[in-house]
Amino acid sequence: MNDPAAPSTSAMLAAGMRGLCPRCRRGRLFSGFLKVADRCPACGLDFSGHDAGDGPAVAAIFILGFGVTGLAGFVEYLFAPPMWLHALLWLPLIGLGAVGLLQPLKGLTIALQYRFRAVDEPGRLGGT
Ligand SMILES: [Zn+2]
Numbered sequence: 069m070n071d072p073a074a075p076s077t078s079a080m081l082a083a084g085m086r087g088l089c090p091r092c093r094r095g096r097l098f099s100g101f102l103k104v105a106d107r108c109p110a111c112g113l114d115f116s117g118h119d120a121g122d123g124p125a126v127a128a129i130f131i132l133g134f135g136v137t138g139l140a141g142f143v144e145y146l147f148a149p150p151m152w153l154h155a156l157l158w159l160p161l162i163g164l165g166a167v168g169l170l171q172p173l174k175g176l177t178i179a180l181q182y183r184f185r186a187v188d189e190p191g192r193l194g195g196t
Pocket of ligand 1: 090091092093095108109110111112113138144
């Protein structure tokens with residue numbers, strides 16, 4: 069980035085994962101659980117063009133799918149519990165994991181869009 073005052077890429081992505089504006093890292097990125105605010109309340113960055121689409125959900129499915137499948141296989145191999153116990157263990161983990169992962173992954177996606185200029189911003193000059 070040409071702006072020496074701009075935060076580093078890792079700082080932008082970390083801010084996005086914490087639900088903060090990737091530019092100023094102070095204003096809230098979300099106005100609801102998964103609803104992106106129209107603009108940053110701290111610096112005024114317009115979030116209206118940022119659309120994470122299905123990316124965060126797909127990432128959460130991959131993370132939870134591989135993680136829970138591995139854990140379930142490991143537990144089955146070690147203890148061979150009945151299927152109802154598997155359901156009791158893994159269904160809440162999947163549900164809570166999805167709730168816990170979706171907002172950070174959506175914030176990360178929006179921070180990536182901001183960092184790599186995937187969205188046109190009026191007043192922001194092109195180039196990297
Ligand atoms: Zn901001």
